[in-house]
Amino acid sequence: xxxxxxxxxxxxxxxxxxxxxxxxxxxxxxxxxxxxxxxxxxxxxxxxxxxxxxxxxxxxxxxxxxxxxxxxxxxxxxxxxxxxxxxxxxxxxxxxxxxxxxxxxxxxxxxxxxxxxxxxxxxxxxxxxxxxxxxxxxxxxxxxxxxxxxxxxxxxxxxxxxxxxxxxxxxxxxxxxxxxxxxxxxxxxxxxxxxxxxxxxxxxxxxxxxxxxxxxxxxxxxxxxxxxxxxxxxxxxxxxxxxxxxxxxxxxxxxxxxxxxxxxxxxxxxxxxxxxxxxxxxxxxxxxxxxxxxxxxxxxxxxxxxxxxxxxxxxxxxxxxxxxxxxxxxxxxxxxxxxxxxxxxxxxxxxxxxxxxxxxxxxxxxxxxxxxxxxxxxxxxxxxxxxxxxxxxxxxxxxxxxxxxxxxxxxxxxxxxxxxxxxxxxxxxxxxxxxxxxxxxxxxxxxxxxxxxxxx
Amino acid sequence: xxxxxxxxxxxxxxxxxxxxxxxxxxxxxxxxxxxxxxxxxxxxxxxxxxxxxxxxxxxxxxxxxxxxxxxxxxxxxxxxxxxxxxxxxxxxxxxxxxxxxxxxxxxxxxxxxxxxxxxxxxxxxxxxxxxxxxxxxxxxxxxxxxxxxxxxxxxxxxxxxxxxxxxxxxxxxxxxxxxxxxxxxxxxxxxxxxxxxxxxxxxxxxxxxxxxxxxxxxxxxxxxxxxxxxxxxxxxxxxxxxxxxxxxxxxxxxxxxxxxxxxxxxxxxxxxxxxxxxxxxxxxxxxxx
Numbered sequence: 057x058x059x060x061x062x063x064x065x066x067x068x069x070x071x072x073x074x075x076x077x078x079x080x081x082x083x084x085x086x087x088x089x090x091x092x093x094x095x096x097x098x099x100x101x102x103x104x105x106x107x108x109x110x111x112x113x114x115x116x117x118x119x120x121x122x123x124x125x126x127x128x129x130x131x132x133x134x135x136x137x138x139x140x141x142x143x144x145x146x147x148x149x150x151x152x153x154x155x156x157x158x159x160x161x162x163x164x165x166x167x168x169x170x171x172x173x174x175x176x177x178x179x180x181x182x183x184x185x186x187x188x189x190x191x192x193x194x195x196x197x198x199x200x201x202x203x204x205x206x207x208x209x210x211x212x213x214x215x216x217x218x219x220x221x222x223x224x225x226x227x228x229x230x231x232x233x234x235x236x237x238x239x240x241x242x243x244x245x246x247x248x249x250x251x252x253x254x255x256x257x258x259x260x261x262x263x264x265x266x267x268x269x270x271x272x273x274x275x276x277x278x279x280x281x282x283x284x285x286x287x288x289x290x291x292x293x294x295x296x297x298x299x300x301x302x303x304x305x306x307x308x309x310x311x312x313x314x315x316x317x318x319x320x321x322x323x324x325x326x327x328x329x330x331x332x333x334x335x336x337x338x339x340x341x342x343x344x345x346x347x348x349x350x351x352x353x354x355x356x357x358x359x360x361x362x363x364x365x366x367x368x369x370x371x372x373x374x375x376x377x378x379x380x381x382x383x384x385x386x387x388x389x390x391x392x393x394x395x396x397x398x399x400x401x402x403x404x405x406x407x408x409x410x411x412x413x414x415x416x417x418x419x420x421x422x423x424x425x426x427x428x429x430x431x432x433x434x435x436x437x438x439x440x441x442x443x444x445x446x447x448x449x450x451x452x453x454x455x456x457x458x459x460x461x462x463x464x465x466x467x468x469x470x471x472x473x474x475x476x477x478x479x480x481x482x483x484x485x486x487x488x489x490x491x492x493x494x495x496x497x498x499x500x501x502x503x504x505x506x507x508x509x510x511x512x
Numbered sequence: 513x514x515x516x517x518x519x520x521x522x523x524x525x526x527x528x529x530x531x532x533x534x535x536x537x538x539x540x541x542x543x544x545x546x547x548x549x550x551x552x553x554x555x556x557x558x559x560x561x562x563x564x565x566x567x568x569x570x571x572x573x574x575x576x577x578x579x580x581x582x583x584x585x586x587x588x589x590x591x592x593x594x595x596x597x598x599x600x601x602x603x604x605x606x607x608x609x610x611x612x613x614x615x616x617x618x619x620x621x622x623x624x625x626x627x628x629x630x631x632x633x634x635x636x637x638x639x640x641x642x643x644x645x646x647x648x649x650x651x652x653x654x655x656x657x658x659x660x661x662x663x664x665x666x667x668x669x670x671x672x673x674x675x676x677x678x679x680x681x682x683x684x685x686x687x688x689x690x691x692x693x694x695x696x697x698x699x700x701x702x703x704x705x706x707x708x709x710x711x712x713x714x715x716x717x718x719x720x721x722x723x724x725x726x727x728x729x730x731x732x733x734x735x736x737x738x739x740x741x742x743x744x745x746x747x748x749x750x751x752x753x754x755x756x757x758x759x760x761x762x763x764x765x766x767x768x769x770x771x772x773x774x775x776x777x778x779x780x781x782x783x784x785x786x787x788x789x790x791x792x793x794x795x796x797x798x799x800x801x
Contacts, residue, residue: 101746106760115590130746133591133757138741145742149653153663153745267761323764327570346763352567 098391099128103142104158106133107378108346109212109418112408113399120407121398127391136160136267143383147172152385155392161198161377161451162267162466162473164208168201174382177205179393186397190422192443195377198451198462208379209400213420214342215373215445216275216465217438218362221355224248224255224335238276238304238365241336245312248335257312259334260305263321264484266466266476271374272338273483274465275364277301278455279372284467284475284504287458289511291504293479294497301367303493306486318488330355338365340376341445344438345415361438363445368456374465375449377421405431420446460511471507478503555777562771566764584771588758593775595747596754599665601779603750604733607672611680611729612722614673619684620714624696634685637678645738656743663745671743672733679732680725687721688714723790727783734780751776 104110114131122128132154134142143157147167159167167173180188188196188206195210218241220232228247233240245257261269277283282297292298309317314328322339326346329337330353337343350356364373380396382389398404405417405425414434419425419442426432426443435442454464462468466476482496561569563580618637622630652671653662661667691714699709715722737752744753755776758769784791 103745106757106765107762108760111591132746132749132753134741134753135756135759136761138756142741145653149657151657151662322761323570327567327764330567331571340762342762351565352764354567 098126098388099130100155100388100391100395101130101132101153102156102158102395103132103134103139103154105136105139105378109416110158110378112412112416112418113211116407116411117395117399121395125391125394125398127394129395143167143172147383147385150385152383152387154383155386155388156380156395157383158211158378159208159381161375161379162463162468164199164379164381165201165462165468166470167381168203168205168207172384173201173207174384174386174389174392175201175203175205175207176209176382176393176396179397180206180209183393183397186401187424190402190424192421192423192446194375194446194449194451195421198375198377199379208377208381209396210377210379210421211400212342212418213375213377213446214340215375215420215442215449216272216339216364217341217373217441217445218336218338218365219329219343219347220244220336220360220362221329221332221334221358222360223358225360232360232362235363236365238279238367241338241365242304242308242312245308245336249312254333256314256328256334258308258336258338259314259320259325259328260309260317260338261321261325262309262313262317262484262487263319263324264477264481265321266473266480268321269480269484270476271340271376271465273302273305273480275372275374275454276305276367278464279365279367279369280304281368281456283455283457283459284472285460285508287460289460289508291501291508293504294494294501299493299497302483302486302497306483306493309487310489313487318484341373341420341438341442344435344442348435348437349415359437361441363441363448371445371448372454373445373449375446375451376465469507469511471510475500475503475507558770558777559774560770561767562774564767564770566767569767569770570764584767584769585775587768588772588775591754591757593754593772596749596751597776597779599668599744599748600734600751600776602665603668603672604730606669607676607733608726608729610669610673611676612726615677615680615684615725616722618677618681619688620710622681623685623688624691624693624714634682637681640674640678649739649742652739653742662743663748665744665748667743668733668736668740668748668750671739672729672736675736676729676732680729683725683728684718684721687718687725690721691717720790720793723787727787727791730783731780 104113110133114133117129117131139158140163143154143159145151146153164173168175177188180186191210192213195213196206199206199208199210201207218232218236225232225244225248230244230247232244236244241258247257248255249257261272263269274284277298280297280301282295282299282301283292284298285291314320314325314334316324320328322343325334325337325339326343328334330347332354344359344361347353347359348356363371366372380399382392382396386392400421402422402424405419405422406428409417409428409430414428414430417425417428417431419431419435419439423443426439432439449464451462451464451468453459459467463472466472479496479500482491482499483493485491486493486496562584563582564575564578565581565583568575568578569584621627622634627633656662656667695713695717696709699713704712734750735752736750737756740750740753741756744750755769755772758765758772
């Protein structure tokens, strides 16, 4: 090229551009944080999942909590997996971006052990109005650390039960017992399965994921006498009981389950059963609120509820709680506790009930909730069964043998999320018919053995 | 007569060729329409789903005929969308301006008046795009934390600027190469200064390219999720963070998610629509064809 450069001038122009850019960036950097405004008093940040009960919390906070205390609350709503990653990242790097985070019953004891969470017992004991004794015992047990202290305050809790379409049962002259066995459920499913009418006998989760497929399946394994690990960490994934339970579950879905079962999780089953396209559904007790809401479900008022089906145990419902925890990195511990105490307190439930509707109360954590007449009236069909199912669930001893870690439908160790998800992918493939249960569980046993080596 | 005959005899052999051309043209047009519709279908599906009830949105097989409702949009506006939109606009707009400001002179120095080893420089620019974003996350996170710039929208501005800069340099270079060198030499002969050459000669010619580059940078910044989810919290969250907040593991969410996605895509659609004339010219010149 024949063109000549004029380096001096060019350098000057470039420098101007860079300086302009940097100045702009620096100036605005100062104002960056104010871009979304800042409250006058103290401000706390809350990270939570987008479940309906949490959305209600975000809705009523400004007009109530902030008005009462002067503390502004900023919410970030993320899906479960992103939330777990964010909190882990924030706490591990001491980022201190969040004062309160929503965590599940699976994370609470593990994160407490890692030293990531602020213990809440001392706050709860000192807070006269909190009434810690009113919290349901299994909830407290599942959210406590090894030191017996509470590390996350339950916001709402759930167990699992069997939901059935009363109209379909009546049409065939069938009666659901209060405490059905899995064999009875399988017979009902066979009788009510009506492929021509597009009605499945039962809807069960087949979507891979430790919290999807393995939530109901682990409860089936428990009641069939199986376990992931024995007390001394001997893996039992390909043991006869585990295999029998998994085969039963897979065969039941393949014979009388919903179409597209390998991709069906909670949401898909909620929709299938809510549309009247399944005669039964075994899943979370928290589904009942949506099923009884006529604007979201075609079976509102037609659903019957029974205890989680059993085989060799007397009960088998799971135990889960969404709870509010305080990362250790928070710089606003007192304000954060005030928010947690308000959101998980008795008055909050009454506030939600009277302002948003009693079906939206975040129940399943306090005994007193079930004594509120308005709540009892709105949840007549399932309130007592939910409470009893939660009370019967035992996260310490959920099956027929002593367990090495806490958890009904999961094993309370950090490795379980990965282990459960990998095995669930194979079981889901067995539901799809592309592998066998034996092969899936043999692979699972190898993976479980690797995990057990860490603990033996 | 002879003329006519001759004319007729000349036309006869070309007629089938023309017909063949016409058929081929029609086939291409049909194919283009089909491809266009195929690409547009997910967008249409998103917009339609936003007007469904949650129950209809999740139904399988999907429902095509339904009574439109605004429940999804109501839920979207129940949450405060404004700060997220403002953050997205700030991050995207400012980073795009910075990118253009830095990329254009860089591209000039790599095309019209190439610096020594310009090939190496070009390769260096593009090599920065070869590192997967996840590999850079931890150092970036720690650096930003040390600087006290976590959850700050200007962190996103700096990041998006650096992420889009290599692409913009390459694009702008290809547009600048299209400028006839004779024009620049003529301007120099007439005594035009560098500023005048850029303002009066170069910019009008590469304006479409500039618009295309700007739009691509804007879209990339607008849609970026990975760094936004990791580096922002409650103050600097951008629109994609607002969007994923509608995904829940308990309950139905497709309709409200689609409603939110429709709203969040509007600014990009609007930007594209405003710049469409420039874009068509810009995308058909240079390397981005």
